[in-house]
Amino acid sequence: MNKLTIFAAIIFVALTIVSCSKSENPVTPPPPDDNLINLGTQSGNGMTIVLYSDKNPFVGFNKLFLKVTDDASGNIVTNAIVTIMPLLNTGTTNYSAPFENPSGTSAADGKFSGAVVFIMPSSSGSWTIEVSITNLQNNSNTNVSFPVNVTEPLYPVVKQKTIQGTTYYVSMIEPSLPRVGINDMVIKVNRMESVTNYPNDSTYTFDMYPWMTSMGHGSPNNISPVYTGNGYYTGKVNFTMTGDWRINLIFNENATPVDSVAFDLEF
Amino acid sequence: MNLTLKFLFICLFSFSGVFAQENDSLFKEYILEKEINVNFNRIDLTKEETGFHKSSNLSSTEEILSRFSGVSFIRRGNYAPEPVIRGLNTNQIDVTINGMRVMSACTDKMDPVTSYVETQNLGAIDISKGSCHSEVVSNIGGKINLDMLTPQFSSHFLFNGKVFSGYRSTSGNYKGGLVVALSDENYALNINGGYNNSGDYKTGGGNEIENSGFEKYNFSLNGAYKLDEFNILRISGIWDDAYDIGYPALLMDVGSAKARIAGLDLESKDLFDFFNTLNFKVYFNTIDHVMDDSKRNNGFRMDMPGKTKTFGSSLTAGVLFDETTAVTAGLEFFNSLHSADMTMYFGNSNPMYMVTWPDVRKNQFSFKTSLRKYLSDKFSVEPFAGFAFVSSDIESELGFNSLQIFNPNVSKKSSRNIYSGGINLYYQLFDPLTLSLSSSYSERFPTVSEEFGFYLYNRLDNFDYIGNTAISNEKNIQFEFRADYNESDIAVGTSIFIYRFTDYILGKRMVSVGPMTPGSFGVKMYENFDNALLAGFEANLIFLFKTNFVFSAGISYSYGELANRDPLPLIPPLNGVLSIRFTKPDYMVQLEQILAAKQHRVNTDAGESISAGYGLMNIRGEYTFNDIVKINFGVENIFDKEYYNHLDWLKIPQSGRNFYGGIDLNF
Numbered sequence A: 001m002n003k004l005t006i007f008a009a010i011i012f013v014a015l016t017i018v019s020c021s022k023s024e025n026p027v028t029p030p031p032p033d034d035n036l037i038n039l040g041t042q043s044g045n046g047m048t049i050v051l052y053s054d055k056n057p058f059v060g061f062n063k064l065f066l067k068v069t070d071d072a073s074g075n076i077v078t079n080a081i082v083t084i085m086p087l088l089n090t091g092t093t094n095y096s097a098p099f100e101n102p103s104g105t106s107a108a109d110g111k112f113s114g115a116v117v118f119i120m121p122s123s124s125g126s127w128t129i130e131v132s133i134t135n136l137q138n139n140s141n142t143n144v145s146f147p148v149n150v151t152e153p154l155y156p157v158v159k160q161k162t163i164q165g166t167t168y169y170v171s172m173i174e175p176s177l178p179r180v181g182i183n184d185m186v187i188k189v190n191r192m193e194s195v196t197n198y199p200n201d202s203t204y205t206f207d208m209y210p211w212m213t214s215m216g217h218g219s220p221n222n223i224s225p226v227y228t229g230n231g232y233y234t235g236k237v238n239f240t241m242t243g244d245w246r247i248n249l250i251f252n253e254n255a256t257p258v259d260s261v262a263f264d265l266e267f
Numbered sequence B: 001m002n003l004t005l006k007f008l009f010i011c012l013f014s015f016s017g018v019f020a021q022e023n024d025s026l027f028k029e030y031i032l033e034k035e036i037n038v039n040f041n042r043i044d045l046t047k048e049e050t051g052f053h054k055s056s057n058l059s060s061t062e063e064i065l066s067r068f069s070g071v072s073f074i075r076r077g078n079y080a081p082e083p084v085i086r087g088l089n090t091n092q093i094d095v096t097i098n099g100m101r102v103m104s105a106c107t108d109k110m111d112p113v114t115s116y117v118e119t120q121n122l123g124a125i126d127i128s129k130g131s132c133h134s135e136v137v138s139n140i141g142g143k144i145n146l147d148m149l150t151p152q153f154s155s156h157f158l159f160n161g162k163v164f165s166g167y168r169s170t171s172g173n174y175k176g177g178l179v180v181a182l183s184d185e186n187y188a189l190n191i192n193g194g195y196n197n198s199g200d201y202k203t204g205g206g207n208e209i210e211n212s213g214f215e216k217y218n219f220s221l222n223g224a225y226k227l228d229e230f231n232i233l234r235i236s237g238i239w240d241d242a243y244d245i246g247y248p249a250l251l252m253d254v255g256s257a258k259a260r261i262a263g264l265d266l267e268s269k270d271l272f273d274f275f276n277t278l279n280f281k282v283y284f285n286t287i288d289h290v291m292d293d294s295k296r297n298n299g300f301r302m303d304m305p306g307k308t309k310t311f312g313s314s315l316t317a318g319v320l321f322d323e324t325t326a327v328t329a330g331l332e333f334f335n336s337l338h339s340a341d342m343t344m345y346f347g348n349s350n351p352m353y354m355v356t357w358p359d360v361r362k363n364q365f366s367f368k369t370s371l372r373k374y375l376s377d378k379f380s381v382e383p384f385a386g387f388a389f390v391s392s393d394i395e396s397e398l399g400f401n402s403l404q405i406f407n408p409n410v411s412k413k414s415s416r417n418i419y420s421g422g423i424n425l426y427y428q429l430f431d432p433l434t435l436s437l438s439s440s441y442s443e444r445f446p447t448v449s450e451e452f453g454f455y456l457y458n459r460l461d462n463f464d465y466i467g468n469t470a471i472s473n474e475k476n477i478q479f480e481f482r483a484d485y486n487e488s489d490i491a492v493g494t495s496i497f498i499y500r501f502t503d504y505i506l507g508k509r510m511v512s513v514g515p516m517t518p519g520s521f522g523v524k525m526y527e528n529f530d531n532a533l534l535a536g537f538e539a540n541l542i543f544l545f546k547t548n549f550v551f552s553a554g555i556s557y558s559y560g561e562l563a564n565r566d567p568l569p570l571i572p573p574l575n576g577v578l579s580i581r582f583t584k585p586d587y588m589v590q591l592e593q594i595l596a597a598k599q600h601r602v603n604t605d606a607g608e609s610i611s612a613g614y615g616l617m618n619i620r621g622e623y624t625f626n627d628i629v630k631i632n633f634g635v636e637n638i639f640d641k642e643y644y645n646h647l648d649w650l651k652i653p654q655s656g657r658n659f660y661g662g663i664d665l666n667f
């Protein structure tokens, strides 16, 4: 029966080894980045242009992508000057909106990327994206127009604020998929000079206070967004639990609070 | 002396039953066991003739433990108080069942492991105070091991058992059950089941404490099978379900608390004619704790379930080299998973979910060894050393992301080591008087809450607590002096101890962080504090006179302070028990006086305030009608005093005058 004891000892050692050498969790592969939504195709002057976005167009900051194909060669155009311009026709007025042109003249991954902050839904008028392309290979040029349908998200992610007679648009770009833990906080601020001109703005500094309204508490160790150029402010926002959160942003001028906006979200 | 050594040896390994000496008088054995090691007490409840620890069938495991001097309890209600040894709580002491690791599943400490063993399946209790013992390898404050009943073999087939039942008046507490034992030459089996139901209790003066009742079912099984002359296989299991447990000192109650515990042991002796004893153990257990506030008016609803799963194994061996030298060694491994979360509901808003224990999986491995050597007839030394390693994996992604908010450098995998060691010196000054001097160094791992907890609310100081993944192990140097005087009719034991902590773990307010739990003051994070001190003494006297009387007295005191001279929190006040028992073959009467002094050394940062002292008187009796019928009865808190102990959270008074009675029917 002594064998039994030895057997027991072997089991003990085996158990220890099995438990200590537990295999690592498999690393999940990153999702393919081509989950883009096709918003339409237009052609002109021997070029075919496809407009994509990463989400269905909504009131707020939208990333846009343009794929340009040379009809003659069938090649994707990667060297071009591409500009965009959003237009909203309400029947009485033509508005534009804050936007970003593709930076540079070369297309990363075959697409030129820009962005638009839709400031109203399509129920207020008809939105189009006016695109101008100059193919630097052959200097051919075209202008096309894409109609887009813009819907209102459940929780607004762009806020209009008029301070001392000037109207500002504050877009919350991140967190776009809020989660418990530390989230990137990215906002973009534009000033309305006229109904068609919305330059980037860095007039104000921001203090940020996330707040769980239903329970009446905040979260610790947040980093208020600071200006990083081109109208962008970046920081970190922390959510300690799921539920409904409000991100309060205080506009400071020379360290004095002058106004505030709040973004609500829920996850 | 050889006998003493052997005895020590047996007790070191907690081998009660088969290998134990049976010719000693039981009382002498009780004394002897107290003598054999400075800080080691083993009380075999089935043999204890004085009956001092087990006052009646109605006693809970905790009530039995509270009669050991130096042991006290932190109470959050009338159920499952948290054991404390010399002022050190379950963060600093280990509690095991039959040597098995069982992990509490409540983030609010509602379920110390002691709550899963009922007295009808409790066979013996081992208590090691402090770390001056080879038994304790991974903690600094000591260890409580609850040994379940050891079924005994018999020369021929035996079937017996008992039905018991009892009632306590202030809480309408009914407890009843059945114990059945079967045995033969090669096997023995003990099965028991009990039901325990209590309503809200009344304090002295008759105030009813709301949310203080509970209901509990407990079944346990212990079996032994003799493989051959040298090897015994044992199985043990506990199935414990408790429902609707009220915790008046907390914001939450418990809907259900379920424990499933199973173990298998192989005991060998004289293996290879070398290992005098060898014990191999495998075990598995799960604890499922469902905590909520559905019976409260908190203005919101919270569900806070917690779960643990543990499996483990250990191997211990003892070798008696010659008549003066014994060596013991043990290897232990266990794997435990600790999960807890919280969902809050406020009005119509979306449920709010947070992970409070982020599915922490621990793999702990430890080794310990000790040597006992008699250098002369009167002088012996016992050096010991231990090592433990733990790896912790955070398996909840959400929990990991949450922890990052406070612990930016947290990683999903981490590991820690601890070392311990020391020496005991025993010197027999003259025959009945033994002096001993002990010194040890020990460390402990931070608890899951201290390292990985997330917004765990503490009602005592009204703060939420956050774990600190960068916290250091708590370290401790101990010195202890003990004198034991043992004669057949008198035993006196005294000990004086001093513990010096470095990296003492305590919550520290994060001034910049606002509160989360509605109404709380803010948030604390666990931090290391340098140079905390704990010192104190215990003294015990047992005196047998006129053959029928046993007088016993015990007193204990602890003094704790932090480096800034603030007192350590939750240190029991000076306290003692006096009792006198008169015994005749068919009846027994015992009068007890329980005393606690005022505690004015309080830590206000930890939410403490000064507590008054109190004195209580109890009377107990037992009458045996015949072989079948035995009754027990008594009155606790005879003068219906309204009192609370310093360790009772929120100073909620304990039970008022309690009449109790019970009956045992043996078959």
Ligand SMILES: [Cu+2]
Pocket: B106, B107, B108, B109, B110, B111, B254, B289, B290, B291
């Ligand atoms: Cu609980």
